[in-house]
Every structure is written in C-alpha cells, then in structure tokens.
Amino acid sequence: QITLKESGPTLAKPTQTLTLTCTFSGFSLSTSGVGVGWIRQPPGKALEWLALIYWDDDKRYSPSLKSRLTITKDTSKNQVVLTMTNLDPVDTATYYCTHARNYGDCVDYWGQGTLVTVSS
Amino acid sequence: QSVLTQPPSVSAAPGQKVTISCSGSSSTIATNYVSWYQQVPGTAPKLLIYDNNERPSGIPDRFSGSKSGTSATLGITGLQTGDEANYYCGTWDSSLSPSFVFGGGTKLTVL
Numbered sequence: 001q002i003t004l005k006e007s008g009p010t011l012a013k014p015t016q017t018l019t020l021t022c023t024f025s026g027f028s029l030s031t032s033g034v035g036v037g038w039i040r041q042p043p044g045k046a047l048e049w050l051a052l053i054y055w056d057d058d059k060r061y062s063p064s065l066k067s068r069l070t071i072t073k074d075t076s077k078n079q080v081v082l083t084m085t086n087l088d089p090v091d092t093a094t095y096y097c098t099h100a101r102n103y104g105d106c107v108d109y110w111g112q113g114t115l116v117t118v119s120s
Numbered sequence: 121q122s123v124l125t126q127p128p129s130v131s132a133a134p135g136q137k138v139t140i141s142c143s144g145s146s147s148t149i150a151t152n153y154v155s156w157y158q159q160v161p162g163t164a165p166k167l168l169i170y171d172n173n174e175r176p177s178g179i180p181d182r183f184s185g186s187k188s189g190t191s192a193t194l195g196i197t198g199l200q201t202g203d204e205a206n207y208y209c210g211t212w213d214s215s216l217s218p219s220f221v222f223g224g225g226t227k228l229t230v231l
C-alpha cells in the first residue's frame with residue numbers, strides 16, 4: 001500500500017530556509033503519470049497547495065510562493081524534498097506530503113503531516 | 121481569499137441529506153476535474169471524490185459529486201455523526217502558471 005512520511009525540523013527561525021523530506025513507499029516516482037507534492041495547513045485554516053513534481057521531473061509551484069520554493073526528487077531513494085526560503089511566522093503550518101494520481105488530477109494519498117513552527 | 125468559494129458551514133440532522141457547493145471560474149472548475157476531501161480535525165485529509173463524480177474504493181455511495189459549468193457540488197445522504205468534518209474542493213487552475221487550488225473549506229455539523 002502507498003505510504004508517505006514527512007520529516008524535518010519542527011521549529012525554525014524567521015529568515016531561515018526550511019528543508020522537508022518526504023519518504024514514500026508502495027509506488028515508484030518513475031511510473032508515468034505519478035506525482036508527489038506538498039500541501040500545507042496553518043492552524044485552524046484551509047489547505048494550501050504548494051508544489052508538485054512529476055515522474056518526468058516536470059514541476060509545478062504555487063504562483064504566490066514560487067520564488068521561495070524548490071521541489072526535487074531522488075527516485076532511487078523514494079524521496080522528495082521541498083525547500084522553502086526566507087521563512088516567516090505566517091509559514092507556521094502542518095506540511096503534508098502527498099501522492100497525486102493520473103497526471104495530478106487529484107491527491108489520493110496523504111502523509112500524516114508535520115507541524116513546523118516558525119518563531120524567533 | 122481562496123480561488124474556489126465554498127460556504128463556511130452547513131448543517132443537517134442525522135439521516136438527512138446535505139450539499140456543499142464549490143464555485144470557481146473558466147480557468148478552474150470549468151476546464152478541469154474536481155476532487156473533494158474530508159478532514160476530521162486533527163487528522164490528514166482523505167480523498168472522497170475524484171474526476172468530478174468518481175468515488176475511490178472504500179468510499180460509500182452516500183457521497184456523490186457533480187459538476188456544471190464553473191461550479192461543483194458534493195452531496196452526502198443518510199448523514200451520520202461520523203460525517204462531521206471539514207470538506208474541501210480542489211482542482212487545477214489552468215492559468216499562465218498552472219497550479220492546484222483548494223476551496224476555503226466547509227464545516228459540516230450533524231445536529
């Protein structure tokens with residue numbers, strides 16, 4: 001079965017760079033049509049889509065955050081990494097790693113999420 | 121201010137039916153598949169509906185989806201207390217820089 005797990009710091013300081021790693025199993029990111037992405041949710045607020053990387057290394061980013069985000073994959077390690085630069089307290093959120101099916105038409109599997117708090 | 125507009129809350133009694141709307145635009149719902157997600161507080165979201173009206177394995181047929189023009193609707197029949205959760209619609213925005221977008225979420229209360 002498909003599982004995804006996020007790892008990274010739980011606390012970060014303003015202006016720092018956040019690096020989150022998603023380690024997954026149950027599928028290959030070299031399979032046509034598959035994507036792995038990131039979605040976040042500030043406490044008590046709505047979901048916000050961040051980025052997606054496809055099996056062919058094509059990438060999509062949220063336009064409002066594009067300048068601060070980078071998504072990469074390591075197919076051999078079954079990992080996807082998201083970096084976010086210049087952190088601000090408003091970036092405090094639970095960050096979810098996700099599996100996107102069928103060229104990304106929806107998110108069908110979610111990780112458990114990891115809460116990242118940005119505070120000095 | 122989400123790209124997709126949902127009502128903040130809906131409510132209904134157990135056993136009743138409820139619908140949740142999701143309003144978009146010509147670059148979102150009108151030209152892309154819509155999916156729906158259920159999130160019980162404190163847990164990760166779960167896919168309920170994909171490709172406008174398809175249910176993943178394990179999702180009961182009490183949940184249904186539809187789309188017309190720039191709007192989509194999630195329907196839930198035979199409401200149960202366990203359905204109390206936040207519901208989100210999602211789709212692609214096929215603008216100059218394509219990205220996936222979510223609605224602001226709807227809190228369902230089963231009275």
